[in-house]
Amino acid sequence: MVAERVQMDTTRIETVMGQIKRRIAAHSLTPGSKLPSIRAQAKTSAVSISTVVEAYNRLVAEGAIVSHPGSGFYVANQTAPLALSEVGPKLDRAIDPFWVSRQSLEANEDAHKPGCGWLPPEWMPEASLRRGLRALSKAAGTSLAEYGSPLGLPPLRQLIARRMADKGIESSPDQIILTESGTQAIDLLCRFLIEPGDTVLVDDPCYFNFQALLRAHRVQIVSVPYTSVGPDIELFAATLIQHRPRLYITNSAVHNPTGATLSPVVAHRVLMLAEQHGLTIIEDDIFADFEHVAGPRLAAFDGLNRVIHIGSFSKTLSASARCGFIAAKTDWIEGLVDLKIATTFGGGRLAAELVLSVLGDSGYRKYLEALRTRLTRARFDVGARLREMGIEPVVEPQAGMFLWCRLPGPRDATEVARAALAEGIVLAPGNAFSPAQTAGDLMRFNVSQFSNPKVFALLHDALVLR
Numbered sequence: 001m002v003a004e005r006v007q008m009d010t011t012r013i014e015t016v017m018g019q020i021k022r023r024i025a026a027h028s029l030t031p032g033s034k035l036p037s038i039r040a041q042a043k044t045s046a047v048s049i050s051t052v053v054e055a056y057n058r059l060v061a062e063g064a065i066v067s068h069p070g071s072g073f074y075v076a077n078q079t080a081p082l083a084l085s086e087v088g089p090k091l092d093r094a095i096d097p098f099w100v101s102r103q104s105l106e107a108n109e110d111a112h113k114p115g116c117g118w119l120p121p122e123w124m125p126e127a128s129l130r131r132g133l134r135a136l137s138k139a140a141g142t143s144l145a146e147y148g149s150p151l152g153l154p155p156l157r158q159l160i161a162r163r164m165a166d167k168g169i170e171s172s173p174d175q176i177i178l179t180e181s182g183t184q185a186i187d188l189l190c191r192f193l194i195e196p197g198d199t200v201l202v203d204d205p206c207y208f209n210f211q212a213l214l215r216a217h218r219v220q221i222v223s224v225p226y227t228s229v230g231p232d233i234e235l236f237a238a239t240l241i242q243h244r245p246r247l248y249i250t251n252s253a254v255h256n257p258t259g260a261t262l263s264p265v266v267a268h269r270v271l272m273l274a275e276q277h278g279l280t281i282i283e284d285d286i287f288a289d290f291e292h293v294a295g296p297r298l299a300a301f302d303g304l305n306r307v308i309h310i311g312s313f314s315k316t317l318s319a320s321a322r323c324g325f326i327a328a329k330t331d332w333i334e335g336l337v338d339l340k341i342a343t344t345f346g347g348g349r350l351a352a353e354l355v356l357s358v359l360g361d362s363g364y365r366k367y368l369e370a371l372r373t374r375l376t377r378a379r380f381d382v383g384a385r386l387r388e389m390g391i392e393p394v395v396e397p398q399a400g401m402f403l404w405c406r407l408p409g410p411r412d413a414t415e416v417a418r419a420a421l422a423e424g425i426v427l428a429p430g431n432a433f434s435p436a437q438t439a440g441d442l443m444r445f446n447v448s449q450f451s452n453p454k455v456f457a458l459l460h461d462a463l464v465l466r
Helices: 002-025 038-045 049-062 097-106 126-137 141-145 154-165 182-193 208-216 233-243 264-277 298-302 330-344 349-359 362-388 413-421 454-465
Strands: 065-068 072-075 176-179 199-204 220-227 247-250 280-284 307-312 324-327 402-406 442-446
Touching: 002 038, 002 049, 038 049, 049 065, 049 072, 097 208, 126 349, 126 362, 141 349, 154 176, 154 324, 154 349, 176 182, 176 330, 182 208, 182 247, 182 280, 182 307, 182 324, 182 330, 199 208, 199 233, 208 220, 220 233, 233 264, 264 280, 264 298, 280 298, 298 307, 362 402, 413 442, 413 454
Parallel strands: 199 220, 199 247, 247 280, 280 307
Antiparallel strands: 065 072, 176 324, 307 324, 402 442
């Protein structure tokens, strides 16, 4: 009994220490700021005063905080290195966004990855890529060796402007800046628009790397449930009033992970609320080329006023040719260019030249048409096989590679993912996508990664085990 009590006391002390450390890492407690009083912290953490006294004393010993007798405890003035795993709730690694990303990226070639977010290599336009590489090998030395211009390759920006116009988004090439990827586009915009401690709104569920990137920027994340036609608009409005976020990051077409498509009615209401509350929106359109028919875009209704439109070519062209873009109002472009120079100097000219070559290749359009048909068939076939196992899609997507599904019975998707990983299959449990942790029995499946029938057998075994 004594040993159990000691262990319990130690756990409570470590819990309080962890709470303080995470607040310091997230900069909600900045260097020099005063910690809550011992009595206030005890009430907040629901522990005894003696537990907080010991926790604070240990933090002093570690150098994380300092004691000023008669005044209280303060955060030490040294700058602590950023530890992303300490920012936000300490999640189980099986549902942590970094865990999902690392398992998918580091898995060996023999692993099965129905939880990853990209197409298999054999689904990509290899012939067009090889033609583009051959053309580049004969290009002038400047294309092979020089930095790109700060805005990015002019012909590619012109082509992106035309492609955006096909979706109803009016933009001049001078309103477009090339980036190394869609992720870098969001990173630049976060650097440009927000400060540590600001509040940012995301969907629930949302792409898990939105959460990971926002942790790196040390902001407060709030979320609103996402439905089959867009965010729950009543809760969206209430969240804007309660939390006053500065930024909203979302997918409009082919939402990740649900596959849902934003409706025009919801899009208009979102924009009206954004105008009322001074909200800026980043619209991530990375899955645009998967659509048979273009769905509504916030940027099309808004005219790039409050909405910033971003995209990349990693999902349908190549993840190795890192190239993305930002389309924003003219007033912001110069500041974004300065920030791009400060963080990456010149652009990736070689990748931009390759992307331009492939997009202009007649075979690429035919490839996209075939890919959309192939994905439609895969969604139908994989969805049918999943239903046979009692796994039900929550949304019936009109495009893309994802099925957002509910597992049968009282199943914990995290435990299923653990069991599957032991058998060499990487899954994406629902709570990795849910800031509010409300998707414990849900899972995202990538239908393009089910070509091997063994995946279904391994998934079935994981469900039986859990």
